[in-house]
Amino acid sequence: MDPTRAHELIERERERIEELLTYSAAVRAADLEAAADATTSLFDSASPLAQELLDDAVAERLGARLAALDRARERLRAGTYGVSLRSGRPIPDERLEADPAAELLVDEAE
Numbered sequence: 001m002d003p004t005r006a007h008e009l010i011e012r013e014r015e016r017i018e019e020l021l022t023y024s025a026a027v028r029a030a031d032l033e034a035a036a037d038a039t040t041s042l043f044d045s046a047s048p049l050a051q052e053l054l055d056d057a058v059a060e061r062l063g064a065r066l067a068a069l070d071r072a073r074e075r076l077r078a079g080t081y082g083v084s085l086r087s088g089r090p091i092p093d094e095r096l097e098a099d100p101a102a103e104l105l106v107d108e109a110e
Contacts, residue, residue: 001082001093009100010076014069021062028055068101084108 031051075081082091085103095102102109 001096003076003081006072006076006081006096006100009097010069010072013100014066014073017062017066017069021059021066024055024058024062028052028059031055065101068103071103072101 072081075083082093082096083089084091084105086108087105089105091102091105095106
């Protein structure tokens with residue numbers, strides 16, 4: 001894959017993930033504020049906890065995706081972008097277009 005195109009894909013995906021992280025943090029803050037303001041019955045008390053766990057899981061997944069994109073950025077700088085970390089074989093451009101952070105071939109990732 002052309003390095004300029006790879007850089008563009010990685011940066012575009014990083015921006016999207018960073019926006020999602022910002023949105024997720026705002027939603028979490030609003031959820032926490034609403035939970036603090038609400039008077040909940042015994043039966044409703046698990047709902048804020050469940051939402052907090054969900055918010056944490058979403059933030060964790062987004063953080064992991066951002067870390068994968070950072071690794072892709074480093075591989076691009078090192079000249080090893082687009083090569084499977086497991087087999088050393090080239091990752092097809094179609095896969096990198098779909099997932100610019102791809103580290104493995106499809107059959108290796110399964």
